[in-house]
Amino acid sequence: MVYATRRETFSAAHRLYNPKFTDEENARIFGKCSNPNWHGHNYTLEVVVAGEIDPETGYVLDLKELKGIIIEYVIKHVDHKNLNTETEFMKGLIPTAENITIAIWNQLVNKIPKGKLFSVKIFETENNYFEYKGE
Amino acid sequence: MVYATRRETFSAAHRLYNPKFTDEENARIFGKCSNPNWHGHNYTLEVVVAGEIDPETGYVLDLKELKGIIIEYVIKHVDHKNLNTETEFMKGLIPTAENITIAIWNQLVNKIPKGKLFSVKIFETENNYFEYKGE
Amino acid sequence: MVYATRRETFSAAHRLYNPKFTDEENARIFGKCSNPNWHGHNYTLEVVVAGEIDPETGYVLDLKELKGIIIEYVIKHVDHKNLNTETEFMKGLIPTAENITIAIWNQLVNKIPKGKLFSVKIFETENNYFEYKGE
Amino acid sequence: MVYATRRETFSAAHRLYNPKFTDEENARIFGKCSNPNWHGHNYTLEVVVAGEIDPETGYVLDLKELKGIIIEYVIKHVDHKNLNTETEFMKGLIPTAENITIAIWNQLVNKIPKGKLFSVKIFETENNYFEYKGE
Amino acid sequence: MVYATRRETFSAAHRLYNPKFTDEENARIFGKCSNPNWHGHNYTLEVVVAGEIDPETGYVLDLKELKGIIIEYVIKHVDHKNLNTETEFMKGLIPTAENITIAIWNQLVNKIPKGKLFSVKIFETENNYFEYKGE
Amino acid sequence: MVYATRRETFSAAHRLYNPKFTDEENARIFGKCSNPNWHGHNYTLEVVVAGEIDPETGYVLDLKELKGIIIEYVIKHVDHKNLNTETEFMKGLIPTAENITIAIWNQLVNKIPKGKLFSVKIFETENNYFEYKGE
Numbered sequence: 001m002v003y004a005t006r007r008e009t010f011s012a013a014h015r016l017y018n019p020k021f022t023d024e025e026n027a028r029i030f031g032k033c034s035n036p037n038w039h040g041h042n043y044t045l046e047v048v049v050a051g052e053i054d055p056e057t058g059y060v061l062d063l064k065e066l067k068g069i070i071i072e073y074v075i076k077h078v079d080h081k082n083l084n085t086e087t088e089f090m091k092g093l094i095p096t097a098e099n100i101t102i103a104i105w106n107q108l109v110n111k112i113p114k115g116k117l118f119s120v121k122i123f124e125t126e127n128n129y130f131e132y133k134g135e
Numbered sequence: 136m137v138y139a140t141r142r143e144t145f146s147a148a149h150r151l152y153n154p155k156f157t158d159e160e161n162a163r164i165f166g167k168c169s170n171p172n173w174h175g176h177n178y179t180l181e182v183v184v185a186g187e188i189d190p191e192t193g194y195v196l197d198l199k200e201l202k203g204i205i206i207e208y209v210i211k212h213v214d215h216k217n218l219n220t221e222t223e224f225m226k227g228l229i230p231t232a233e234n235i236t237i238a239i240w241n242q243l244v245n246k247i248p249k250g251k252l253f254s255v256k257i258f259e260t261e262n263n264y265f266e267y268k269g270e
Numbered sequence: 271m272v273y274a275t276r277r278e279t280f281s282a283a284h285r286l287y288n289p290k291f292t293d294e295e296n297a298r299i300f301g302k303c304s305n306p307n308w309h310g311h312n313y314t315l316e317v318v319v320a321g322e323i324d325p326e327t328g329y330v331l332d333l334k335e336l337k338g339i340i341i342e343y344v345i346k347h348v349d350h351k352n353l354n355t356e357t358e359f360m361k362g363l364i365p366t367a368e369n370i371t372i373a374i375w376n377q378l379v380n381k382i383p384k385g386k387l388f389s390v391k392i393f394e395t396e397n398n399y400f401e402y403k404g405e
Numbered sequence: 406m407v408y409a410t411r412r413e414t415f416s417a418a419h420r421l422y423n424p425k426f427t428d429e430e431n432a433r434i435f436g437k438c439s440n441p442n443w444h445g446h447n448y449t450l451e452v453v454v455a456g457e458i459d460p461e462t463g464y465v466l467d468l469k470e471l472k473g474i475i476i477e478y479v480i481k482h483v484d485h486k487n488l489n490t491e492t493e494f495m496k497g498l499i500p501t502a503e504n505i506t507i508a509i510w511n512q513l514v515n516k517i518p519k520g521k522l523f524s525v526k527i528f529e530t531e532n533n534y535f536e537y538k539g540e
Numbered sequence: 541m542v543y544a545t546r547r548e549t550f551s552a553a554h555r556l557y558n559p560k561f562t563d564e565e566n567a568r569i570f571g572k573c574s575n576p577n578w579h580g581h582n583y584t585l586e587v588v589v590a591g592e593i594d595p596e597t598g599y600v601l602d603l604k605e606l607k608g609i610i611i612e613y614v615i616k617h618v619d620h621k622n623l624n625t626e627t628e629f630m631k632g633l634i635p636t637a638e639n640i641t642i643a644i645w646n647q648l649v650n651k652i653p654k655g656k657l658f659s660v661k662i663f664e665t666e667n668n669y670f671e672y673k674g675e
Numbered sequence: 676m677v678y679a680t681r682r683e684t685f686s687a688a689h690r691l692y693n694p695k696f697t698d699e700e701n702a703r704i705f706g707k708c709s710n711p712n713w714h715g716h717n718y719t720l721e722v723v724v725a726g727e728i729d730p731e732t733g734y735v736l737d738l739k740e741l742k743g744i745i746i747e748y749v750i751k752h753v754d755h756k757n758l759n760t761e762t763e764f765m766k767g768l769i770p771t772a773e774n775i776t777i778a779i780w781n782q783l784v785n786k787i788p789k790g791k792l793f794s795v796k797i798f799e800t801e802n803n804y805f806e807y808k809g810e
Contacts, residue, residue, distance in 0.1 A: 002503045003536040011260065013148040013173035018326060029327060031334065032215035038148035039215040040175005042260055053507070056423060057434060058499030063533050064436065080167035080174040094328030098272045102323070125146065125177055128333050131273040137773045138806040153596060164597060166604065188777070191693060192704060193769030198803050199706065229598030233542045237593070263603050266543040281800065283688040283713035288461060299462060301469065302755035308688035309755040310715005312800055350707035350714040364463030368407045372458070395686065395717055398468050401408040416665065418553040418578035437620035443553035444620040445580005447665055485572035485579040530551065530582055558731060569732060571739065634733030638677045642728070668738050671678040 003118055004060040005048045008070050010079035013040040014095040017084070038082065043100070044123040045074065047108060051115020061114040073107045097124040101132040109134065138253055139195040140183045143205050145214035148175040149230040152219065173217065178235070179258040180209065182243060186250020196249040208242045232259040236267040244269065273388055274330040275318045278340050280349035283310040284365040287354065308352065313370070314393040315344065317378060321385020331384040343377045367394040371402040379404065408523055409465040410453045413475050415484035418445040419500040422489070443487065448505070449528040450479065452513060456520020466519040478512045502529040506537040514539065543658055544600040545588045548610050550619035553580040554635040557624065578622065583640070584663040585614065587648060591655020601654040613647045637664040641672040649674065678793055679735040680723045683745050685754035688715040689770040692759065713757065718775070719798040720749065722783060726790020736789040748782045772799040776807040784809065 015038050016030035026034045033039070047070055051060040077087050083095040089107055093099040105120045123129040150173050151165035161169045168174070182205055186195040212222050218230040224242055228234040240255045258264040285308050286300035296304045303309070317340055321330040347357050353365035359377055363369040375390045393399040420443050421435035431439045438444070452475055456465040482492050488500040494512055498504040510525045528534040555578050556570035566574045573579070587610055591600040617627050623635035629647055633639040645660045663669040690713050691705035701709045708714070722745055726735040752762050758770040764782055768774040780795045798804040 001538070001540045002506060003538075004503065005534045005536075007532040007534075009261065011174050011176050013175040016328065018328075020326070035215050035217070035221075037217035037221050038173045038175065039146050039217070040148040040173065041146050042177040053501075053503050056425070058421065058423075058501035058504045060503055060535075080170050082170070082172035082174070086170075086172050096323075096328035098274065098323050098330055099328045101272060126144065127277040129275045129277075130330075131275075133271070133273075135271045136808070136810045137776060138808075139773065140804045140806075142802040142804075151598065153598075155596070188771075188773050191695070193691065193693075193771035193774045195773055195805075231593075231598035233544065233593050233600055234598045236542060262547040264545045264547075265600075266545075268541070268543075270541045279801065281714050281716050283715040286463065288463075290461070305755050305757070307757035307761050308713045308715065309686050309757070310688040310713065311686050312717040350710050352710070352712035352714070356710075356712050366458075366463035368409065368458050368465055369463045371407060396684065397412040399410045399412075400465075401410075403406070403408075405406045414666065416579050416581050418580040440620050440622070440626075442622035442626050443578045443580065444551050444622070445553040445578065446551050447582040485575050487575070487577035487579070491575075491577050531549065556733065558733075560731070636728075636733035638679065638728050638735055639733045641677060667682040669680045669682075670735075671680075673676070673678075675676045 001050055002053055002060050003048050003050050004063060004066075004115070005046050006063050006066045006070060008045045008047075008067070008075055009042060010045065010075050011040065011042050012078050012081050012083050013038045014083040015039065016094055016096060018094055041124050043078075043097075045070070045104065046119075046121040046123075047104075047117070048119040048121075049112055049115045050118035054114070061112070065113060069108065069111050069113075073111055074104050077107075097122045097128065097130045101130045105132050105134060136185055137188055137195050138183050138185050139198060139201075139250070140181050141198050141201050141205060143180045143182075143202070143210055144177060145180065145210050146175065146177050147213050147216050147218050148173045149218040150174065151229055151231060153229055176259050178213075178232075180205070180239065181254075181256040181258075182239075182252070183254040183256075184247055184250045185253035189249070196247070200248060204243065204246050204248075208246055209239050212242075232257045232263065232265045236265045240267050240269060271320055272323055272330050273318050273320050274333060274336075274385070275316050276333050276336050276340060278315045278317075278337070278345055279312060280315065280345050281310060281312050282348050282351050282353050283308045284353040285309065286364055286366060288364055311394050313348075313367075315340070315374065316389075316391040316393075317374075317387070318389040318391075319382055319385045320388035324384070331382070335383060339378065339381050339383075343381055344374050347377075367392045367398065367400045371400045375402050375404060406455055407458055407465050408453050408455050409468060409471075409520070410451050411468050411471050411475060413450045413452075413472070413480055414447060415450065415480050416445065416447050417483050417486050417488050417492075418443045419488040420444065421499055421501060423499055446529050448483075448502075450475070450509065451524075451526040451528075452509075452522070453524040453526075454517055454520045455523035459519070466517070470518060474513065474516050474518075478516055479509050482512075502527045502533065502535045506535045510537050510539060541590055542593055542600050543588050543590050544603060544606075544655070545586050546603050546606045546610060548585045548587075548607070548615055549582060550585065550615050551580065551582050552618050552621050552623050553578045554623040555579065556634055556636060558634055581664050583618075583637075585610070585644065586659075586661040586663075587644075587657070588659040588661075589652055589655045590658035594654070601652070605653060609648065609651050609653075613651055614644050617647075637662045637668065637670045641670045645672050645674060676725055677728055677735050678723050678725050679738060679741075679790070680721050681738050681741050681745060683720045683722075683742070683750055684717060685720065685750050686715065686717050687753050687756050687758050688713045689758040690714065691769055691771060693769055716799050718753075718772075720745070720779065721794075721796040721798075722779075722792070723794040723796075724787055724790045725793035729789070736787070740788060744783065744786050744788075748786055749779050752782075772797045772803065772805045776805045780807050780809060
């Protein structure tokens with residue numbers, strides 16, 4: 001079992017906002033992250049696939065193929081987008097990095113051609129990152 | 136003459152948009168960077184001050200003091216803000232990294248307590264960065 | 271279950287020294303790391319908390335709150351300190367990165383407001399790092 | 406149980422090529438990675454050893470000793486080498502990063518003086534990395 | 541005048557070898573870098589263009605356009621290639637990073653659509669990098 | 676003219692302290708950096724040599740030779756040392772990164788075998804770095 005990781009990046013706008021809360025509550029709970037005029041980040045995404053090595057190729061899976069899948073099902077939907085209003089797969093979710101991580105897992109889990117999706121990591125800043133393993 | 140550099144980071148939303156252009160022209164010239172629903176970045180800022188070493192302190196200037204100045208005159212105005220609509224010192228400018236770099240220079244050039252402002256650098260993504268030296 | 275990581279840094283002095291050993295033994299076992307005049311490092315600390323996402327906030331826990339806890343219970347006690355003589359929670363321990371990692375775990379394990387402490391990592395240099403998971 | 410990691414780097418040439426395949430098949434499956442005139446990488450290797458802390462030293466194991474073992478059994482055989490033709494422990498293997506990771510595990514697993522080999526990671530580019538844990 | 545930098549990466553094989561020297565001289569002068577079976581690197585390239593900001597766009601030049609030029613005139617000729625035998629613009633040159641840096645400058649200097657080429661940097665390893673400014 | 680850079684690292688202890696000042700003044704001016712029990716850093720050093728390429732070798736100078744010179748005249752004197760009390764070439768200087776940068780310049784300026792020393796940079800933390808060019 002080898003764990004193969006592909007890294008991609010995207011840049012997006014968001015705000016943390018729960019429509020159940022008043023504006024004052026949103027401001028108190030989320031602070032500057034709730035700015036109604038938006039802010040944004042350069043996100044780094046790491047997708048880890050676990051599997052056996054195919055002896056014909058020496059690959060768990062072709063990472064160029066994995067890259068294409070990540071672009072099709074994730075990057076196209078988030079890069080240079082507003083995560084609150086434009087990303088279909090984030091609809092109804094507060095776009096915290098935690099929720100983004102799980103939503104990306106859900107986008108990818110049935111699309112992996114060989115091996116199994118093992119982990120999705122999102123680095124939101126150089127000081128904050130998040131991982132989800134489907135558990 | 137020693138060049139002393141202080142690094143800070145901020146996260147902001149923006150879009151590239153020139154009000155003189157039609158929406159079609161903005162979309163053609165700026166591509167996905169002109170998305171009307173915004174996107175954003177983690178920006179890294181490097182401020183370089185050139186000066187003689189003060190023999191009493193061994194410092195060109197106290198970088199803790201420089202940090203305070205950068206926060207007061209730059210970071211407070213851009214971090215978790217919308218650079219198109221909320222940052223006073225960017226008013227009337229297309230918020231490209233190039234223009235942000237010069238605008239930050241203008242914010243800081245008269246605030247340096249010792250030595251002289253030598254350079255301002257903005258890293259917009261891991262692949263794109265910009266420097267201005269007041270020339 | 272999402273794993274949320276907060277990164278902080280600190281700079282400290284230390285020497286590797288076991289009082290049970292003679293000076294010659296300390297020098298032989300620890301080499302230049304046992305220099306009696308001290309040396310130091312920029313340490314990077316990563317604290318990982320595992321938990322369920324709170325649907326009200328989209329957070330495992332508020333990382334700003336976690337940051338405050340790390341500063342209060344760890345950073346204040348180690349940053350710009352001598353780990354052998356000044357850090358109460360390292361008393362009686364040889365300040366290897368391994369022991370620092372466990373001592374920081376012990377400082378934090380009962381202070382996590384939501385979720386559970388999952389891992390503490392210390393990067394001592396760009397080539398050496400250490401992780402403890404409470405096992 | 407603490408996980409102690411040592412990082413080393415090496416630079417090598419390789420090509421992805423399965424002698425069972427025709428040249429056309431190799432080109433189709435491996436693309437530019439199959440260039441018969443070779444290409445190469447700066448590889449980063451991380452070796453993780455898991456073990457109890459020795460109370461006499463505060464170490465899981467002496468990382469200087471681990472470094473020596475990695476150099477002797479791995480780096481000398483791969484640094485500034487051709488992984489297809491010169492590295493004995495890669496003979497008969499397609500030199501994908503996946504296969505390199507397992508081959509390095511096999512080189513090291515019986516050489517660890519204290520604790521147990523827990524993981525071997527190879528970073529082939531800034532976007533692709535691989536881990537093997539002996540499972 | 542703003543300095544705009546675009547970063548790209550490529551992976552290539554090479555050996556340091558001067559055909560005027562005997563094999564023994566090549567081995568003595570270049571050491572392991574002269575291995576006749578090749579080795580390789582992940583190279584990082586930074587291209588700096590200096591120019592005035594166009595007030596219509598806020599750009600010195602469109603970095604997407606610069607990226608396309610770098611790919612066309614540089615990356616296509618070096619990525620997953622053998623720099624000694626396959627790269628036309630390195631013909632007759634010992635493929636040291638110094639010579640690569642100047643050769644890339646010569647490839648690009650007349651292709652910059654706005655502003656002027658100011659600097660080309662090549663990072664060969666994490667410890668060695670090189671810059672050429674056309675002087 | 677090519678600028679060739681070699682990067683090295685070292686770890687050292689220091690405190691900022693001017694013997695002309697009272698303890699209170701040292702504490703006020705230098706803050707936690709003046710802790711009498713020391714603290715320390717992982718320093719990164721970059722040495723830049725400017726010169727013409729030797730057509731016989733393709734080198735400005737052999738960076739392995741430069742590495743040896745940096746180790747002999749700098750690293751041996753600072754790595755795992757106390758910069759206030761043990762480093763001969765820092766005697767009489769407050770060991771700020773500014774003064775370290777100039778002192779390293781002075782150690783190296785007459786030792787460069789080909790080309791000329793162009794710049795010495797010291798990174799003291801990820802947020803603070805310093806450069807000296809002999810001007």
